[in-house]
Amino acid sequence: MNAGNTKRLTDIRNDFERSVFLALYTSPRQRLHRAIACLLLGFKHGLRGILFSWPLYLLPLAAWLLQARYLPLIAVLLLPGVVISGAILRRGVHEDYARLVDGTILRPGYPARILFPGTLAP
Numbered sequence: 001m002n003a004g005n006t007k008r009l010t011d012i013r014n015d016f017e018r019s020v021f022l023a024l025y026t027s028p029r030q031r032l033h034r035a036i037a038c039l040l041l042g043f044k045h046g047l048r049g050i051l052f053s054w055p056l057y058l059l060p061l062a063a064w065l066l067q068a069r070y071l072p073l074i075a076v077l078l079l080p081g082v083v084i085s086g087a088i089l090r091r092g093v094h095e096d097y098a099r100l101v102d103g104t105i106l107r108p109g110y111p112a113r114i115l116f117p118g119t120l121a122p
Contacts (some may be wrong), residue, residue: 034101100117
């Protein structure tokens with residue numbers, strides 16, 4: 001189903017149940033939970049990106065530490081890789097947010113379910 005093991009807004013056909021769901025979904029507490037979930041997803045995907053493409057970030061650091069003459073050129077050449085890495089990160093966060101958070105009521109324990117989906121019982 002989803003991270004919180006609750007119904008999604010799109011699955012609710014009953015008008016009364018939909019209005020109760022929307023009242024809870026738009027509450028300040030749920031908005032805060034969704035903001036925290038977005039930050040957690042950004043952290044999760046950012047850490048994955050750093051672990052995956054760490055050489056990309058070490059090259060300009062190495063050039064700077066070695067006081068290379070061509071540091072600006074190295075930085076410019078690495079810029080497309082950083083932009084692509086950022087685009088992949090953003091896409092992953094959006095996909096996970098849509099799959100795990102959007103349109104659901106986040107229940108207690110949602111941070112663990114967001115960080116480790118499928119490994120913990122709902």
